[in-house]
Amino acid sequence: MTKKQAVENRGARLDPGTVIRAALELLDETGLDALSTRAVADRLGVRMNTVLWHVKTKAGMLELMADAVIGEIPLDGLPEHWEERVRELARRYRRALLAHRDGAALVVGTSTAEPHTLRFAEALVAALLNGGLGEREAAWTAWALVYFTLGLGQEEQAAAEQPLDGRLAAALSGTSHPALTRVLAHLGPDSFDERFEYGLSRIVGS
Structure with missing residues (x-):
């Protein structure tokens, strides 16, 4: 197996959560304007099509990222009133x-x-x-x-x-x-x- 094939095999085992975590890391490092599906693919060491397989489009990736940010909000321990x-x-x-x-x-x-x-x-x-x-x-x-x-x-x-x-x-x-x-x-x-x-x-x- 070539190195390229090994990288793609790792990419095939990606899941949306891994992609979105990498995208959020890039967001924190470079800001929203510099964020792209290609940049996320480079971060993960896979082809852009592998990223798109999980997020469909850049807009879809941004929606999943936004949802992940909201998912960081704890909903326990809230006041009763x-x-x-x-x-x-x-x-x-x-x-x-x-x-x-x-x-x-x-x-x-x-x-x-x-x-x-x-x-x-x-x-x-x-x-x-x-x-x-x-x-x-x-x-x-x-x-x-x-x-x-x-x-x-x-x-x-x-x-x-x-x-x-x-x-x-x-x-x-x-x-x-x-x-x-x-x-x-x-x-x-x-x-x-x-x-x-x-x-x-x-x-x-x-």
Whole structure:
């Protein structure tokens, strides 16, 4: 057996989980823009077709990666009270996104109905329904929490690569942008935790 055949045989024994773990490692090292099925194949030492056999397309790979990120959220040890349970789920969601480079951008760019994502969504919506919210209100509150967390997560991770506060300050004029100039001190890179908790309170309640 040639070395090439041995490599391909190892590739044939790959499973989607192995491919997605390699893809997440690459994500953390290189970022979302540099991620490709070819890069994952090179990482695993197999042909790109071997990777595609397991993930079908790059979009499919990204969906499985997003689901794997959400799968890192523990759903045990949650508070009993529905409101605190919702808050804790949102906090854990945010931590999972921030645990991976471009994690928020990865998840926001996909629309997946994979098991881990559905499991988290079920826990979040169930907590809201248990709090007495109507079906539409529970669904829309869950979406508001998810979109808020994803948006703030993207901003936070982008700021880590290229801080916004310095560029924003340079672009603002006290004459042309008096309101933005007044609040600029509250939009710095050290305010994300407080902004997240504030947003939770506005969406879920005080």
